[in-house]
Structure formats: C-alpha cells, structure tokens
Amino acid sequence: MTTLKERLRDDLTAAIKARDELRSSTIRLTLAAVTGAETAGKVKRELSDNEVLQVVRGEAKKRLDAATAFEAAGRTESAARERAEGVVLAEYLPTQLSDEELAAIVAAAVAESGASGPQAMGAVMKIVRPKVDGLAEGGRVAAAVKSALQK
Numbered sequence: 765m766t767t768l769k770e771r772l773r774d775d776l777t778a779a780i781k782a783r784d785e786l787r788s789s790t791i792r793l794t795l796a797a798v799t800g801a802e803t804a805g806k807v808k809r810e811l812s813d814n815e816v817l818q819v820v821r822g823e824a825k826k827r828l829d830a831a832t833a834f835e836a837a838g839r840t841e842s843a844a845r846e847r848a849e850g851v852v853l854a855e856y857l858p859t860q861l862s863d864e865e866l867a868a869i870v871a872a873a874v875a876e877s878g879a880s881g882p883q884a885m886g887a888v889m890k891i892v893r894p895k896v897d898g899l900a901e902g903g904r905v906a907a908a909v910k911s912a913l914q915k
Contacts, residue, residue, distance in 0.1 A: 768816045768856065769798060790849040794823050817857070817898065824853040861900045863908075869895055870908045882913050 772795055779788035798819050802811050827850035834843035873891040877884065888909050896905055
C-alpha cells in the first residue's frame, strides 16, 4: 500500500506528463507544505500518513478561505482558481459525514453522557470529537452538538 505522500508524488508526475497546470501546481504546493512540516522543528523527520493528511486538510482550508476572501473583494477569477485547487485537494481527503450521520453520532453521545442543556457541551464534544475527527469540520460538529442540547 502506498502512503499518501507517495500518492501525491505519483499524481504530480502524472499531472506534469499530462500538462495539467492546475493539478500539478496544486500538488506541488501541497508537497512543499509537507516538506516544510517535515523540516519544522529541530530534527527533520518523515511524517506519518495522518500527519500528511492534516497538512493536506490545512492546504484545502487555506484554499477555501482564500476563495472566500477573493469573492468578497470581487476577484471572481482568483476565487474560481482557489476553488478549483480545493477540488483537487478534496480528492485526497476522506469523505465528510452527512448531516444525518453527524446528528446520529451526536445523539448517541448526548445519550451516553446524559447531558442536558448547553452547559454540558464540553462533555458531549469530548465524546464526539474522536469519533468524527477528520470526517467533519469543527464548526459543523459544534453546531450539531449545540442544536442537540437545545432540544
């Protein structure tokens, strides 16, 4: 089984051969971010697949934030480019949970903790977080927990 970093390198080679500028530049920047993370700190080290996934997730979030900023500034062409790069990076991320799946996990956590009311949000989040880590954004999780506790 190949690692995510190897897959990125292989896909970069394929994109360069296919002369796919968007894909090759996006993957190249992501690999540069991975290398930066590997050399950060005092000792250079090889990142695990989960750590590489975190870097890819961070790069995808940067693209989304940049696209939003470009849209607000009226630069639709730049925003479209950032969104297209985000689509390329999304191929390397695990599929996000649907709202129904997230609601079911949150409901089970609320029942497990016996929580009631918004003041118990921290206890429920402590149960939910490990189950949905990487499969749902933190804001979505917090909103789902909050709405479940207000019912």
